[in-house]
Amino acid sequence: MSATSSQELEQAPPRMSSRLEGELMEVSLGPQHPSTHGVFRMNVALEGEIVRKLKPVFGYLHRNHEQIGESAGYLQAMPYTDRLDYFCSMTNNWAYALSVEKLAGIEVPERAEYLRIILAELTRLQNHTSLLGFLLSDMGAWGTPLMYAFREREKILDLFESLSGARMMCDYMRFGGCRVDANDDWIAGAKKIVDLFPKFLDEFEDLILQNEIVIARTQHVGKLSPELAISAGITGPMLRASGVNYDIRKIDKYGFYPRFKFRVPLGDHGDTYDRLMMRALEMRESLSILQQAFAQIQPGPVMNPKVKIRAFKPPVGEAYGRIEAPKGELGFYLISDGSANPYRYRVRPPSFINLTILEDMCLGHTVADVMVILGSIDIVMGEVDR
């Protein structure tokens, strides 16, 4: 980073006063708005149709996740993590289990690690498919892509349900392994769905990626420079769309990811189209990881027998564990004072921090583009507000 660019970054971001200024018209988008992906609100100042200022307003789904995590025990916080990013309960479980395993120094059996990878990649598939559906929905392709996306998502949810007992709130992982083992039928069923998935993906890409309207609405919209992306803490597909090669699966080498061959897709322009493409490409890599995992997985135990479920008390200390969730870096920061519940329980939510530069990306674009840019960030309010 050169000296000039770092000075630029140190300038304060633009502010918005609470009153009407000059020619600008202030509009409040949300919290009840069909394309804000939940109860998100933006105060936008418009000059004609062009966005001149934009301030996101949070907190409409702030449900005290961190305080509940501190008052409940370590195990009790696990079902609450399901409800953070409610599309991806499996990766939330994994991030939390990983942090507690770091905090207490717990080993995880081999089969459990494979199951975790399988479930995390399935989660990535269903998250990215539904994201593309929602994004197209925001652009005006009302219904159709979302219906196709949800048709495939239901198949993956069926897998989750038959393994963990719930469609969305799986509560599947435990410290030191997984709650129940997957039988051979389940693995065979999952393999069948993964085998058929590329066919759907081809069709879905035909449907959207070359569509002239999609291209016109997304290319050169909401550009994000790599320097700003790094400084603003952007992670996940959004960072890689700006061309920064940073995938925690490769960097931290958590789980058994070093045993898998996969590529990290990178974007060139950092615009909305790149972010959209990034999801499509990542799904291909996830499919390749899944196929390798089905070939490699061996029978064995899925729980570390030394770990107690009740009265679990990790040693005094702290740990920060993070994984590459579908939306970016999901981290849990835990401080233990030796008692049965964490002294400090902090979630590092990727989509909350990815919203930091929403204003920078939207300035100068039209109101209609704001929805597309917001959709490409891939936010889930349960995680943004916690």
Place this chain on the structure above:
Amino acid sequence: MIGAGIAKGMAVTLRNFVGSYLEEDRLTTVQYPEERNPLPENYRNFPILIFDGNDPHAGLRCVACKICEKECPPQCIYITKSEDKKPDYMGKPQFYPAVFDIDISVCMSCQICVEVCPFEAIKMDKEFELSKRERFNALLERKEQLAKSNEYYHHIHPVEAAQVDKNLAEAAAAAEAKKKAAAAATTAKASSVGDAVSVPGKPAASPTAQSLGSTSSPGVSPPAAN
């Protein structure tokens, strides 16, 4: 050529439209309520209490140890321990819950109560058609509504219930053998001391104390202490 991408997308839509009449893969709508997808074995919704035999009061496996009450993350269980004891299905006198209420308007279906129960007494139901027009008393399930027979449990979770029954039978057999050995030892002693009456009727150990810190998970929980 401009418009080619849109045409391609339209072709996909058309293929799906026609396919939704012909291909099973694209024909996904389930005509609920006439037609239902079978629920998987592991599906869980709200907790129920299992009783053996025909009498929900006499056969209730719950001994009011209050572990689930303590471990429940949203604290939606309320138990009052009985003052007297009743014989459980093995014939041992045990405490029973005088009040056992679950507020299903709070329950988050996390299954932790099932995981921590050392007596295989609380299990997850699959019933989900529970919409009510009122809240306070309608959604507070009492002991009478929660108690479900072991047959019902076998009906909803056949594989898991068979495993649980097997575990319980093994534990009962082990306890029986231990009791016999103890009885033999006491009779041997009794010939010299002459006091062997009260031993078999007394529970071997306090069940709560024994189950603390156990690594139970469904299907492999340690057996009831008896």
Place this chain on the structure above:
Amino acid sequence: MGDEIDEGLRSELQRQGIWVTSMQELYNWGRKNSIWPLQFGLACCAIEMIATAASRYDIARFGAEVFRPSPRQADLMIVAGTVTKKMAPQIVRLYNQMPDPKYVIAMGACAISGGPFKQGYNVLKGIDRYIPVDVYIPGCPPRPEALLHAFMELQRKIDNQKLSGPNKSDHLDREHPSEYPVPAFGKHDLVPRANPDVFRPPQIERV
């Protein structure tokens, strides 16, 4: 006009090929098969609500696929998810903006009682503290089928509503309010904490 038709006469006429109905039945039949929900989701349950509207469960079979983005065009508010104290005034305002007759389904534990998050400082312990709720669906989150079941429950309720007489439907009763006061943001909590006209919990004592 809302009087019941004699069942024997009706079946006799039906046998002759004449189908009769009362104004009340026709009115309720029309209403119950075209319930338009307000398109608005709060949290996790909203995703299950979308799944209900999507391909597999297809709420269009019940005439309710028209999710309206504007409360002015909606009949039904599905409160799908955790109602936080910051969001509660907006929900009451949306409810007030809906035209009569209007119905509310509280979907999921959080909307009913605050659910697993009810211990928190920013979570409202049930939307029925401020607005009346017609159907409650327990579950966290309820399956899409459970939402459809609640929907049928609501249809049954609409079917039984009377157009006249002492038990006539609330929305035809001039005395019955169709708007409720919007709570204000206070220094520590919402003011007031509940609307006593709507929220009347029974007494329960625990030792």
Place this chain on the structure above:
Amino acid sequence: METLEQIKKRIEAAVPGAKIDIVNNGSPSAQHSLKIDNEHARDVARFLRDDPALRFDFCSNVTGVDWLDRVIKKTVKTKQVVDGVEKDVDLTSEEKIPGYLEAVYHLFSIAHKHGPVIIRMQTGRANAQLSSLTPIWRSAELQEREIFDLYGIKFEGHPDLRRILMWDEFEDFPMRKDYRPPDDFEWEPTPHDDVLERAKQHYPARPTETELKPS
């Protein structure tokens, strides 16, 4: 990556007057942290970001921690002469640590792909104030606002310090450990411990027998 001791030495050389302490972490994660002082925080942060060997350009996680007043009891065994006889006596000393608020920053390097280095800053619970690191890392912007909202630490130099999650009229700092939520316990059918105590205040003066009976 360099060890924390090396980093500490280099910071002290580069930022004159900076006070750096290494905070040890006893858990198996072994993520030790650097405690930096308030006055030089921004210089230290800028050094960590711009130093070519470190390049911590990515500030991942920013969080607040509330530590209440604590008493640490230390028992030391000493030998004392009591009544002319030497005996082992346990001397218990109490060390009182006043409560403080803490801001913790987790730093990673995308350029060199290493990390984390954890830095923490402390301030008193009354009039809590720290210098904002948002000018160094943009990613701290929303997270510092969140700390301000929930813990009440004022970040000097933050461009837009307002409440973020709670409404503007709200006055408390709900994540502080001594916060008590407002009373809305009218209907608590399954109360325990604290909730039970608070629900009892809503019970009528004279208890009736009928309520407890199952309907």
